[in-house]
Amino acid sequence: MVIFDTIKKRIKGFVKRDEMLNEYTSIRIGGPADILVIPDNVEDFKWLIGFVRKREVRYFIMGNGTNLIFSDKGFRGVVIKTNRCFNEMKIFDDRIFAMSGIDLLKLILKSVENGLSSLEPLIGIPGTVGGAIWMNAGAFGKEVKDCIEKVYFIDRYGEEKEAEMNFSYRKSPFNRGDIITGALFTFEKKDRLEIMKEMEEVKRRREENQPLGFASAGSVFKNPANGYAGEIIDRLGMKRMSIGDAEVSAKHGNFIINRRDATCHDVKRLIEKIRDRVKKEEGVELELEVEFVKEK
Numbered sequence: 001m002v003i004f005d006t007i008k009k010r011i012k013g014f015v016k017r018d019e020m021l022n023e024y025t026s027i028r029i030g031g032p033a034d035i036l037v038i039p040d041n042v043e044d045f046k047w048l049i050g051f052v053r054k055r056e057v058r059y060f061i062m063g064n065g066t067n068l069i070f071s072d073k074g075f076r077g078v079v080i081k082t083n084r085c086f087n088e089m090k091i092f093d094d095r096i097f098a099m100s101g102i103d104l105l106k107l108i109l110k111s112v113e114n115g116l117s118s119l120e121p122l123i124g125i126p127g128t129v130g131g132a133i134w135m136n137a138g139a140f141g142k143e144v145k146d147c148i149e150k151v152y153f154i155d156r157y158g159e160e161k162e163a164e165m166n167f168s169y170r171k172s173p174f175n176r177g178d179i180i181t182g183a184l185f186t187f188e189k190k191d192r193l194e195i196m197k198e199m200e201e202v203k204r205r206r207e208e209n210q211p212l213g214f215a216s217a218g219s220v221f222k223n224p225a226n227g228y229a230g231e232i233i234d235r236l237g238m239k240r241m242s243i244g245d246a247e248v249s250a251k252h253g254n255f256i257i258n259r260r261d262a263t264c265h266d267v268k269r270l271i272e273k274i275r276d277r278v279k280k281e282e283g284v285e286l287e288l289e290v291e292f293v294k295e296k
């Protein structure tokens with residue numbers, strides 16, 4: 001109560017109690033957050049982080065919620081969205097500095113507009129720059145790390161830092177508690193029409209292969225070392241398998257869609273079923289790419 005009132009009084013932006021998180025995730029799953037805050041500016045964001053850390057209030061940073069599945073019971077603590085405060089972008093010749101709350105799409109369009117090539121294979125990833133860096137998002141042979149020169153972040157002790165980082169497949173070196181504030185991206189100069197042609201091809205392939213009209217959190221599993229999770233799931237005949245309203249997409253075996261009222265519990269059970277079958281029949285341990293966020 002005191003925590004909510006203090007935040008509400010101090011922060012410019014959206015501050016709400018018991019806000020349903022299914023409204024903020026692409027898979028449309030998640031119960032109420034004790035408090036959801038969307039600060040309007042960086043100064044208020046920093047104050048908020050200092051405040052929750054000092055008071056030892058549990059918090060979670062989110063971008064667009066396109067890789068997340070919150071608990072059906074919601075989140076005990078404060079969920080903080082970055083998109084309104086970390087929203088600046090600047091171009092310097094063949095480099096772009098983008099803050100973490102910006103949509104990756106916006107960064108890609110800015111680069112293309114300026115004849116800068118690199119990130120176009122990632123068109124269609126619906127996350128923010130921060131979310132993409134956090135998990136080193138990638139598609140069609142390209143990863144975000146391939147064009148990052150430097151990342152700016154606040155570490156879990158509150159210190160502002162910038163660093164060149166080592167990333168790996170769907171993994172950044174950040175620790176829970178680190179907050180990515182922005183990054184400097186480098187590009188290659190290229191003919192705009194050529195970049196746009198490649199982007200159109202990527203969009204076409206996504207539309208052809210992914211269930212884009214349905215609520216989902218993208219690929220559920222990371223691809224194992226020698227193959228594609230979606231292909232294995234398809235081969236084992238698990239497309240369309242469902243629990244409650246959670247269903248393995250008929251279009252892409254590595255997507256679980258929320259037909260309407262799927263719960264986190266449904267998705268978890270479906271995932272366990274898939275993992276067990278894949279382990280038993282193919283001897284492969286599928287690792288999660290989507291992230292489940294615990295209630296407490």
Ligand SMILES: Cc1cc2nc3c(=O)[nH]c(=O)nc-3n(C[C@H](O)[C@H](O)[C@H](O)COP(=O)(O)OP(=O)(O)OC[C@H]3O[C@@H](n4cnc5c(N)ncnc54)[C@H](O)[C@@H]3O)c2cc1C
Pocket residue numbers: 026060061062063064065066067068082100101124125126127128129130131132133134135136137138139178179180181210212216217218219291
């Ligand atoms: C239809 C669809 C297609 C997709 N296709 C792809 C694809 O091709 N390739 C791919 O890699 N992914 C894909 N995804 C998954 C998802 O879009 C990406 O992982 C994206 O990068 C997540 O960004 P986000 O802003 O939504 O992050 P969120 O889902 O909000 O958060 C993800 C993680 O990042 C952390 N995080 C976010 N911002 C910050 C920050 N500023 N500082 C610290 N931590 C932060 C969160 O705490 C959380 O741990 C797809 C998803 C959908 C729904």
